[in-house]
Amino acid sequence: MDIPTLIIWVLALILVVVSFLRPGKVYVEGFRKALDYMIIMFPRIFMALLVSGFFSVLIPTDIVASWIGKEAGLKGILVGSFLGGFTPGGPLISFPIAFVLFKSGAGTPPLIAFLTAWSVFAFHRVIAYEIPLVGSRFAAIRIASSLILPPLAGILAAILDAALPLGV
């Protein structure tokens, strides 16, 4: 078992123990929700990974590297931000994409810009939740306020990545 897996399991078990210590049957509800997640998500994750596996052999790595590779610099960060802003859907779509791009030679700063843009602009969420619940004026102001965040995240990541070679 590798270190990330171990850490997540330890955290999960701590939460299970905490909920057992709580009065009432909180843990029953917790297990039920966890089981719901697994039943819903695993078939989809399997399919998503199948797609990303096929794409990983189809995507030409030299193109990925030249557009959003480690050496792509500011251009890579801007391309990553742009791609992320137009990626629809939830994490089941964006994370396999990020993973395949990573495997195909994309650099960390462009991928951070990609995930940041996908997170703050996610237009499926804007349309399905934000506009109906808080209105288009709020959505417009929030999006305008967030425009510089993805490139900023990418640039900060490039600086930090170079300064701190974290060995995790």
Place this chain on the structure above:
Amino acid sequence: MSQGTPKKRNPFIDTSFLIFAALALVAGAVCYSRGKDVFYEGINSSLSLFLDITPRLSAAFLMAGFVEVLVPKDLITKWMGEKSGTKGIVIATVAGVVTPGGPMISFPLIAALYRLGADFGPLVGYLTSWELMGIQRIIVWEIPFMGIRFAVLRFAVSLLLPIIAAFTAQRLVSHFGVGSR
């Protein structure tokens, strides 16, 4: 498809599953047309990825379920509703990080606070923080797929972003007004 609380859906087959299945079929066919070895290489890389990720995701979903029942949502509402200004923005950013669950949980909360008259700044800070640093998404999705180093780096560079967005939103509002609620 979203990371929200799954409810009242056919557990195995729905639109997002069918879209993924269709994509897998097309991508698989394209691989096969490039040769059998390309196809097997694709299958191989999918399977090794699945074996890698399944133990992590199982724990992550276990966590997700328990975080959802353990974090009191009314506490978050209380924090956000009472404070405004710079303090409100900082509190909102922290609240965004710890809010569990998907958009079905965070957006109704935002809508309630919005109608109660909360400032745009803290609300934008809260949403941005939840979107960028929501701890549940990091644990369930980012660490299993991208690894701890990537997640730590991205979290670190995201720390100031909700605050930047919140202050920008406040300036925009003071220029253009909030409109009607």
